[in-house]
Amino acid sequence: MTATVASVDGEQMTAAPPAGPGTTETGAGTPRRRAVGLLLGISLVSLLADLGTKQLALTELPGREPVSVLGGAVYFTLTRNSGAAWSIGADHTWIFPLITFAVIGWIGWMALRLRSLPWAVSLGLVLGGALGNLTDRIFRAPGHFVGHVVDMISLFGPYGEHYPVFNLADSSLCCGVVLAVFLELTGRQRDGSRARAEAAAVDAPADERERA
Numbered sequence: 001m002t003a004t005v006a007s008v009d010g011e012q013m014t015a016a017p018p019a020g021p022g023t024t025e026t027g028a029g030t031p032r033r034r035a036v037g038l039l040l041g042i043s044l045v046s047l048l049a050d051l052g053t054k055q056l057a058l059t060e061l062p063g064r065e066p067v068s069v070l071g072g073a074v075y076f077t078l079t080r081n082s083g084a085a086w087s088i089g090a091d092h093t094w095i096f097p098l099i100t101f102a103v104i105g106w107i108g109w110m111a112l113r114l115r116s117l118p119w120a121v122s123l124g125l126v127l128g129g130a131l132g133n134l135t136d137r138i139f140r141a142p143g144h145f146v147g148h149v150v151d152m153i154s155l156f157g158p159y160g161e162h163y164p165v166f167n168l169a170d171s172s173l174c175c176g177v178v179l180a181v182f183l184e185l186t187g188r189q190r191d192g193s194r195a196r197a198e199a200a201a202v203d204a205p206a207d208e209r210e211r212a
Helices: 032-060 095-113 117-139 168-185 199-203 206-211
Strands: 003-006 012-015 067-069 074-081 149-155
Touching: 032 074, 032 095, 032 117, 032 149, 032 168, 095 117, 117 149, 117 168, 149 168
Parallel strands: none
Antiparallel strands: 003 012, 067 074, 074 149
């Protein structure tokens, strides 16, 4: 409910209603063009970094023993994966491009109201990672839309003994998803607003709640 009050010069102003639990704080936010530009820029950098490291792995790693760095914490070893992590869905490679197209469509829909730079970073990382692996699925052997993804990073073991061998696209996807979860948990909205915490109602004195 809004209230109209008179100003000292006779003009009327509309007073905003008091905020309650579950409402959002709105601010000027970031212009949509800037947020979408950041999303596209991060996705492009992520995609190019992924393609570049894959090409480097294909050039330098075939026929070699795994390369150990950081005292054996990280190994570079060339593998090709027809499925997801732990080779899940290896016999149904064709389904992964379909999932990726759905993810790209979802990001496009999210971008329609995007005015948050942190969300732009998150969605850009997810988009770049999705496009990196989609490129492998479409253009690499053994055929279009059933191509095997090039992986080359193994942690704490040369052949993925402790964790699936992955690539920069996978890292970009995971970082983007983790950031998105953090933004959701902290109430940050895609349009640049921020959900108000309901702690005020929870922490209100018992006598005030009873009078209400």
